[in-house]
Amino acid sequence: MIKKELCQIVSQAEIAEHIFMLTLQGELVREMNEPGQFVHLKIAQHFEPLLRRPISISDIQKDKNQFTMIYRAEGRGTALLSEKKPGDVVDVLGPLGNGFPIHEAKPGETALLVGGGIGIPPLFELSKQLVKQGVNVIHVLGFQSANVVFYEDEFTKLGETYVATVDGSYGTKGFVTNIIEDRKLTFDVLYSCGPTPMLKALENNYLDKKVYLSLEERMGCGIGACFACVCHTGDDPTGYTYKKVCSDGPVFKAGEVLL
C-alpha cells in the first residue's frame, strides 16, 4: 500500500565524498517488505525543486519504524536534502515499485549481488534478507575511486565482499565484471543494481542464469501515471508493448525489458 507521510529525520551523515546516509522514521515503514523498492521524496515544501526525487531504500528497521537511504548529493534536490538535520521532516511517498524476488534464491544456494556506485544501497537490505533465509551471499561492489567507496564493512559482515574501482585507487582496478571473471565466482542467482552498461554486461554474460536487474530512469510521478520512465520489452523490442520502470520495476528479470 502506497502512503504519503511526513517522516522525521533520525540521522544524516556524509559517509563518503558527496554520499549521504539518511535515516527516517514513520508509519509507512510498516508497508516496506521487499528489498529494492524506493521512496519518492518531496524535498522542499514549495515549488523549488518541484518534483519528487526517487531514492532507493537501503535498510529497513521495522522494530523502530525506521528506514535508511544512501544517496549521492549531485543535483539541486539531493544537495538540499543533504542539508537537512535530525528533527526536520521530509514528505515521503512510498514504498514504490517492485523489489528483488528474494525467494528465487533457496536456502543453501549462493546469490551474487553486484552493485555499481549509487546502485549499491538497495543491495544491502537485499543481502540482509537473503542471509536471514539461509542464502550464501557474495558481494561485488564497483566504485569510481577510493573517495566514494562506502559500506564495504557492512557488506563484509554479511558475506564475502569484493571491491573494484575504475581508477584502481582502491581494491581491484577495473570493473565488477573483471572481479567475477578473474575470481571465477559461481552462483545460483544474480541480483544487480547500477549503471546500464554494467547491467547490460551482466545480462549478456549470464544468459543461462537467473538474473534480476534494478533499473534507473528519470521519473515524474513514480506511481506509473506519467509515462516518463517507459522502456521497451524484450519480446517486442520495437513495438507498442512497454514496461514502466517505476511501477512495473524497478527490478526486472534479465531479458524482460530492453536495456
Added chain:
Amino acid sequence: MKSLQISLPGLDMKNPIMPASGCFGFGREFSQLFDLSQLGAIMIKATTYEPRFGNPTPRVAETTAGMLNAIGLQNPGLEKVMNEELPWLDQFDVPIIANVAGSQEEDYIAVAKEISKASNVHALELNISCPNVKIGGIAFGTIPEVAKDLTKKVKEVSEVPIYVKLSPNVTNIVEMAKAVEDGGADGLTMINTLVGMRIDLKSGKPILANKTGGLSGPAIKPVAIRMIHEVSQNVSLPIIGMGGVQSAEDVIEYYYAGASAVAVGTANFVDPFVCPTIIEELPELVRRLGFDHISECTGRSWKNG
C-alpha cells in the same frame, strides 16, 4: 458541497475539479490511492486511432517551478481504450472527458466518432495542441482556419459536446478561440504546455531525447491566467482552465480570470492526493471569500461590480 456543483455542456459535476489529460493516465494508478468518484470529472490520457509508443527517454526534465515533458502521446490506441480502459472506469461515478489526438484529420474523426459512443464519455477534449508529436498535433492548433475546420468535422461525428484544447504557442490566442467557436466547439480547455528546452551542462546537448518538450507546472500559471482573462471576454464558450494549479487558491484565481472549471496537471505528480485535497478545501475558501457558489467567481477580474 452544494457550492461546488456545476453543469457545463455534457458535464454534470459534483465539483469543478478534474485531473488534466496526460497527468492521470486512465486513472488506474490513482484509484489505489483514493476513490475516483470524488472527482468532478476525469480527462483521460490522449487517445489516438493506432497505439503509440511515444518518444525515447529521457522524456521529462525539471525546470524552475515546472517541468518539461515529451512523452509523445503514448497510449494503447482506440480499440484498447474502448474495450479495456473505459469499461474499467465505468465502476466510478464520474464523467469522463476523452482527449482525442491524431496526426491527420481522419484520425481525429475516427477516434471522436467511436469514443463518443462510450456511455461514460460525457465530452471530448480535442487535442490540437500537443507540442510533442512531429506530424499534426500542434499544427491544427496554430492555424485558425485549420482548427475551425477540424472542430467542425469532429463536431459532426461526435455524440457528445466538444471542448477544444488551445495551445499557448500562438501569437493571438483570441483568434484561435474565436475560430473554434465558429467551428461549433461547445467549450474550451486552456492552456496546453508551452514549448521549451533544457540543455545539459555536461553534455552540452538538450536533456530531452525529443530535444523540445512541453513546459507545465506553476511556472506557466501567469501565462494561462492572462490568456483565459483575454479569451473569456471575447468568446461565449465555457472555459476549463489549467496550468500550474496546485491549491484551492489557484482554482479561484482561474475562476476570477474567466474559467468555469479547473483541471489539475503536473501537481498530480508532486502530490497524488492533490485533487481530493483541493476539493475538500474549496467550499471553505468560497465561503470565506463571500460567495454562495463557486460559479459566482467566474470572470470577476473583468466583470463590473
